[in-house]
Every structure is written in structure tokens, then in C-alpha cells.
Amino acid sequence: MTGKPVHIFELANPKRFMDVSAPVVPWLAAATTVTITLGLILAFNTPPDYQQGDTVRIMFIHVPTAWTAMMAYGLMALASVVSLVNRHPLADVAAKAAAPLGAVFTALGLITGSLWGRPMWGAWWVWDGRLTSFLLLLLLYLGYIALSDAFSDETRAARVCAILAIVGAVNLPIIEFSVQWWTTLHQGESILRRGGPAISPVFLWPLFLMAIGFTLLFLLLWLIRIRTAVLKRRTWNLMLRATT
Amino acid sequence: MNARKKRRLLFVSFLLLGGAGAAGLAIAALQDNVMYFYSPTDVYAKHVSPGQAFRIGGLVAKHSVHKGRGAEITFTVTDGNKNVSVDYKGDVPALFREGQGVVAMGRLTPSGTFQADQVLAKHDEKYMPPEVVDALKRSGHWEEGKAQQ
Numbered sequence: 001m002t003g004k005p006v007h008i009f010e011l012a013n014p015k016r017f018m019d020v021s022a023p024v025v026p027w028l029a030a031a032t033t034v035t036i037t038l039g040l041i042l043a044f045n046t047p048p049d050y051q052q053g054d055t056v057r058i059m060f061i062h063v064p065t066a067w068t069a070m071m072a073y074g075l076m077a078l079a080s081v082v083s084l085v086n087r088h089p090l091a092d093v094a095a096k097a098a099a100p101l102g103a104v105f106t107a108l109g110l111i112t113g114s115l116w117g118r119p120m121w122g123a124w125w126v127w128d129g130r131l132t133s134f135l136l137l138l139l140l141y142l143g144y145i146a147l148s149d150a151f152s153d154e155t156r157a158a159r160v161c162a163i164l165a166i167v168g169a170v171n172l173p174i175i176e177f178s179v180q181w182w183t184t185l186h187q188g189e190s191i192l193r194r195g196g197p198a199i200s201p202v203f204l205w206p207l208f209l210m211a212i213g214f215t216l217l218f219l220l221l222w223l224i225r226i227r228t229a230v231l232k233r234r235t236w237n238l239m240l241r242a243t244t
Numbered sequence: 245m246n247a248r249k250k251r252r253l254l255f256v257s258f259l260l261l262g263g264a265g266a267a268g269l270a271i272a273a274l275q276d277n278v279m280y281f282y283s284p285t286d287v288y289a290k291h292v293s294p295g296q297a298f299r300i301g302g303l304v305a306k307h308s309v310h311k312g313r314g315a316e317i318t319f320t321v322t323d324g325n326k327n328v329s330v331d332y333k334g335d336v337p338a339l340f341r342e343g344q345g346v347v348a349m350g351r352l353t354p355s356g357t358f359q360a361d362q363v364l365a366k367h368d369e370k371y372m373p374p375e376v377v378d379a380l381k382r383s384g385h386w387e388e389g390k391a392q393q
Contacts, residue, residue, distance in 0.1 A: 047373035051339060056371060085252045122337030122364045128280035166256060167263035174267065181271075182278045183301060185347055190369040200372040 014090055014230050021223055028223065032216040039209035046202050058116040060206050064214040066109035066134070070172055072102035072218055073137060076144075077169040080162035090226070092158040095165060096148055097225035101218060103141035110138065121185055129178035130186035133171060140168040281347050284326035294352045300328055301347040301366060309342055321346060321358070332360040339365035 039060065049056035076098040083091035113131070114124045125131065144164055151157035179188045190198045197204060271278065281301030282290065292298060300321055308320035308329075317336065320329045330348055340346065345366035350359045380386040 047375070049371050050374045050377040051344075051367060052371075059371070081256050084256055085249055120337070120339055120365060120367060122335075123362075126280070126364070129278050163259060166259045169260070170263040170267045174271070183280045183283070185280055185364060185366055187367055187369040190371065193369070198368075198370040200376055202373060203371045 014233075017090060018227065018230060021227060025220070025223060025227070028216060028220045032213060032220050035209055035216055036213035039206050039213050042206035042209060046206060049203075052120060055116065055119050056203070058112055059203070060210050062109060062112040062116055063207060064210040065105050065112060067211055068214040068218050069102055069105035069109050069137060070175060071215065072098050072105060072222075073140070073165075073169065074172060075222075076102060077165045080165040083158055084162045084166070090230075092154075092162075093229045094222070094226050095162065096158070097229055098222055099141055099144045099148070101221050101225065103138060103145065105214075105218065106134070106138040106141055109134065123185075126185045128184040128186055129182040130175065130184050133175045133178050136171055137175065140164070140171060144168070283323040284321055284328045285323055287328055287352075288326050292352060294354045297349070297351050299347055299349045300330070300358055301345070302328075304340070304342050304344055304346050306342050319346075321348065328356075328358050330358045330360050330363075332363050334361075334363070336363050337365040339367055 043057055043060040046057070048054050076095050079091045079095035079098065082088055083095055113134075117126075118124050144161055147164055148157050148161045151160065178184060179186055191204075199207065281299035282292070283302055284300065287300060302321040302323040305320035305322040305327060308318075310318050312318065314333070315335065316331075316333050318329060318331050319342075320327050322328075330350075332348065332350075340363065345368060347364045347366050348358065348360035349362040349364075353359050377386065
């Protein structure tokens with residue numbers, strides 16, 4: 001690496017991107033491991049909640065996975081905008097690489113929520129505004145993945161998928177504000193609410209660490225997936241050259 | 245920015261606006277159906293007819309829970325403005341208690357009580373250790389179920 005500062009669009013050059021991102025991977029992996037480990041240690045050492053008891057610890061997994069699932073969609077939609085407007089091939093790769101990860105985080109959010117809902121609410125699942133809009137997020141991810149495999153022409157697939165990702169981004173504010181707009185079984189916003197967080201600092205710290213840890217985990221896996229996709233394309237090109 | 249890029253950016257803005265517009269219209273049309281439950285005030289205001297299935301939500305009123313024979317239980321759902329009494333036969337969730345949020349699925353009987361088939365607990369967005377709650381109660385700053393709608 002040279003000492004020259006790297007402009008963001010210079011990274012759109014796959015060669016440059018591979019050179020710059022290679023040393024980032026191990027550091028990101030280390031930061032992810034440390035943050036999640038610390039978060040888990042704190043999460044298992046908080047006192048129980050006054051009404052939910054030890055069940056409240058599901059929050060330390062459920063809330064960060066749900067946040068990460070939504071952030072992943074936001075990043076996928078952003079990469080799709082760059083792909084449509086600036087036509088950077090790396091943006092296509094980045095958007096496509098985010099979808100399966102986002103789908104997994106969304107599924108984990110739904111599963112952990114279900115495991116939390118049964119003992120506290122008395123139901124595994126209800127069709128309220130928050131749960132339904134979050135299920136729609138999973139369907140958007142799955143639709144995106146199915147659509148990206150439905151075309152033989154990669155460029156066309158990227159265009160159509162980008163359109164789906166951008167239109168689907170409308171669901172993100174719906175998920176966020178569902179608990180304010182409608183009556184729901186899911187409780188209201190605990191952190192970003194008028195009058196400050198409704199969570200005791202003893203719960204807030206592990207939640208905060210886990211949220212950062214899951215975000216780093218997503219970024220790490222995303223970076224690895226983008227790098228793998230670029231390498232795959234290179235290998236493919238080498239094989240084509242070798243056979244002709 | 246060249247003309248092509250500008251046109252594409254316009255296209256993306258159109259996509260977002262179109263998506264938001266469509267979602268907004270759908271939500272406005274479905275507004276009443278997207279509500280998971282009616283408050284007791286809604287029940288009076290909407291003149292829900294007996295026999296029609298719906299959900300009612302609010303707080304379990306203080307001193308209103310009476311356990312009958314077997315699994316029978318009666319309680320009052322309140323939103324601080326109106327009250328609806330509920331009859332239910334079955335298990336209630338662990339979080340069910342007076343002052344706690346509750347959502348019941350069922351229908352009104354001609355006499356005006358709510359016959360529930362299912363009772364779910366709705367907890368608020370507050371999380372704190374028991375000691376903090378005790379301290380709040382001692383200092384008189386504790387208001388049970390205040391955050392509930």
C-alpha cells in the first residue's frame with residue numbers, strides 16, 4: 001500500500017479494492033470477536049429484569065440481530081443506488097453479497113423474537129404491524145435472491161434487483177414506526193424515544209456492545225463475500241482465457 | 245454530473261417516491277385493519293356490534309381480577325377513559341397481572357362484557373433491575389403501566 005489517500009470511487013476498481021481490503025479482514029475479525037465476547041460476558045452478568053426475569057437476556061441477541069438486518073437492507077439499497085446511477089460493477093457485487101447475510105440476520109431476528117414472545121406475551125407469533133412488516137423484510141431479501149438468479153444476463157439481473165432493493169427500502173421506516181403508527185402487541189421503542197432511553201444503563205451497555213459486535217460481524221462477512229465474488233470472477237476469466 | 249447520470253438519479257428518486265406513495269396509500273386504506281387491537285374508548289366510539297370478533301387492549305384495572313372456579317377469570321380492561329369487563333376461561337401468560345398491559349381476542353356479548361378466547365400480555369418498553377423498581381417505589385416515583393397506551 002502506498003501512503004496516498006484512497007478516494008471512495010477509486011475502490012470501485014476491483015484491483016484497488018482487493019489490495020486495500022485484504023489487510024482490513026483480520027483486524028475486522030479481531031474487533032468483531034472482542035466486541036461480541038465482551039458483550040456476551042456483560043449480557044450474562046446483568047441483574048434480571050423486574051418483570052421479565054432472566055428472559056430479558058434474549059433482548060441482547062434479538063435487538064442487535066433485528067437492527068443489523070435493517071442496516072444490511074439499508075446498505076444493500078444504497079449499493080443499489082450507486083449501481084443504478086454510477087454503474088460501478090463493484091456496487092452490483094456488494095448489493096448482491098449483502099442479501100443472503102441480511103436474510104439470515106432477519107430470520108434470526110424472527111426466531112429469537114418468537115422464542116421471546118412465547119414466554120412473555122403468551123404467543124409465538126401474532127400478525128401485528130411490527131412483526132408483519134419485519135416478516136416482509138425477510139420476503140424482500142428472499143425475493144431479491146430469487147430474482148438475482150432468474151436472469152442469465154448478469155447486467156440485467158443487477159438492474160432489476162437494484163430496482164427491487166430501492167423500492168423495498170420503503171419498508172424500513174414502516175418497520176421502525178410501526179409501533180407508533182398502530183396499536184401492536186410488540187412494545188414501543190425503548191432507545192430512540194422522547195424522554196430518553198427506557199432501559200436501565202445496566203442493560204444498555206451490553207445491548208450497545210452487542211449491537212456494535214453484530215454490525216462488525218455483518219461488515220466482516222460482507223467484505224469476505226465481496227472479495228470472494230471478485231476472486232470468483234477473476235478465476236472464471238482466467239479459465240475462459242485458458243480454454244480459448 | 246453528466247446528463248445520463250442525472251437521468252438515472254431522477255429514475256431512482258422516482259422509484260423511491262413511487263414506492264413510498266404506493267405504501268402510503270395502502271397503509272391509509274388499511275389503517276383500521278393494521279391496528280392490532282381497539283382500546284376500550286375505540287370500542288365505545290366504533291359501536292362494535294355483539295358477536296363480531298376483534299381484539300381489545302389496555303391495562304388490567306387495579307383490583308379487578310377475580311378468579312372463578314377452575315380456569316375461569318374475570319377482569320376489567322381500562323385505558324384510563326373507558327372500561328370493558330372481560331370473561332375468560334383458560335391460562336393467562338406469566339406477565340398477566342393488575343396494572344399490566346393486556347390484549348384479549350374475542351367478542352362482545354349482548355350484555356356488554358367481552359368474552360375472550362385468548363389473552364396475551366403486552367409489556368411496556370421499560371427494562372430495569374428489581375432494585376431500581378424498589379427504589380422508585382420507595383421514593384414514590386413509580387407509576388405502574390404509565391408507559392402503556
